Amino acid sequence: MEQNKSEQMEEGRAQIEELGSSVIRTRRGAIHTLTIVGQIEGHQVLDPSTKTTKYEHVLPLLAAVEESDDIDGLLVLLNTVGGDIEAGLAIAELISGMKKPTVSLVLGGGHSIGVPLAVSAQTSFIAPSAAMTIHPVRMSGTVIGVSQTFHYFSRIQERILDFVTRHSRIKRDTFTELMLQTGELAADVGSVVHGEEAVAIGLIDHVGGLSDALECLHQMMDRRESERTRG
Secondary structure, three states: OHHHHHHHHHHHHHHHHHHOEEEEEEOOEEEEEEEEEEEEEOOOOOOOOOOEEEHHHHHHHHHHHHHOOOOOEEEEEEEEEEEOHHHHHHHHHHHHOOOOOEEEEEEEEEOOOHHHHHHOOOEEEEOOOOEEEEOOOOOOOOOOOOHHHHHHHHHHHHHHHHHHHHOOOOOHHHHHHHHHOOOOOOOOOOEEEEHHHHHHOOOOOEEOOHHHHHHHHHHHHHHHHHHHHHO
């Protein structure tokens, strides 16, 4: 018995170190906690000194959480500077497609592609001191100055706009205005919104901390269990 418990603790530590995730088990149910931090790494491997979240780790993990009989809900902790758009949207789409209760909590920052990730959960929270940067799509590397390139950028921008407005209460015009605002970011276009403001404009559902996010998730889990029992 002691050996099994020791093995479980060791496995839990390894999961935190490798994937930034852990499972919290209490009498109220089991919650999988996933952290999305630093830069979202896509098809290109980033410098070893850069803190990254690797999408090839997160995608199968989310599928496993959704299918597991041992997990009742998902808590996503966000403190990201953004990163690869395709990888970020892939993670956000998986979270938004889950039937199990999901709650996100923005801590520190949920910048750039972190915005779709924050709103992908069924309920979203933001810490009072946290910030979210909203700006147009950027691209590094060689850019060919032709109309097709502009069209490609517009299509990507449209995908982000559609996702954010579908999964939050923010109006499309408001989000577009924040994205294209000048004069707020040094040498850039866009806006920074903080805790209370993010809720006021409908981007995030609630201002709160860890205990608020966990309590909300437990309530969602209880409702799901009640519906399952009645059914």
